[in-house]
């Protein structure tokens with residue numbers, strides 16, 4: 001039995017992107033919902049779920065000044081380490097991992113633009129990763145799905161065999177640091193795929209459906225609605 005309570009814990013919050021699908025002059029991670037930048041909500045959920053988690057925030061180096069100004073304007077005082085982002089999500093995660101020693105412990109990797117993750121999911125992810133090496137938050141599908149071929153013909157798929165993958169994706173530090181030593185590949189759409197590339201099986205946990213990745217403008221309306229429900 002491994003008890004995660006006594007292990008060193010980190011969370012790498014990746015926000016090194018520029019939000020091309022959202023558009024606009026300010027990257028989506030700094031847009032306000034409920035009067036506060038998205039990223040501050042995300043950092044708060046982790047801090048409030050367990051204040052012993054060491055928070056590492058990855059943003060583009062060119063945004064450091066902006067972030068300091070936002071922290072000052074919003075009197076944001078949650079302790080975190082700022083790390084520069086990379087040219088892709090993979091590179092941003094890799095930069096975050098370089099700031100963690102190769103030690104026994106756990107690291108949750110989480111998209112900065114998923115501020116609605118539930119504390120219960122964060123706790124479960126650390127618990128399962130301590131026992132099994134990894135814990136990937138996923139949710140079941142509610143709609144029917146079809147696979148569309150290049151000829152535009154579509155085929156019914158049995159949705160019970162599929163899951164939507166979210167973050168946090170939590171790992172034992174030694175394993176995920178080893179996994180990220182590999183060359184970047186287009187197949188690496190998340191951290192689970194990098195881990196799996198080592199021949200290791202990932203463990204799935206149940207995420208929360210409202211833990212959306214804020215991606216396009218209509219997501220901001222839903223995010224404002226959700227903040228209203230959970231101020």
Ligand SMILES: Nc1ccn([C@@H]2O[C@H](COP(=O)(O)OP(=O)(O)OP(=O)(O)O)[C@@H](O)[C@H]2O)c(=O)n1
Pocket residue numbers: 014015016017018019020021022029058085086087088089090092093111112113114213214215
């Ligand atoms: N070079 C990058 C690219 C993405 N991300 C982060 O990875 C998460 C998921 O990526 P996505 O939603 O695609 O964000 P963007 O890359 O900013 O958006 P887009 O693809 O629309 O440009 C986001 O928190 C994003 O900031 C990152 O840390 N570094």
Ligand SMILES: C[C@](O)(CO)[C@H](O)COP(=O)(O)O
Pocket residue numbers: 089111165166167189190191213
């Ligand atoms: C990591 C992720 O959020 C899991 O669903 C997703 O793969 C990120 O994809 P994106 O294309 O970088 O937004």
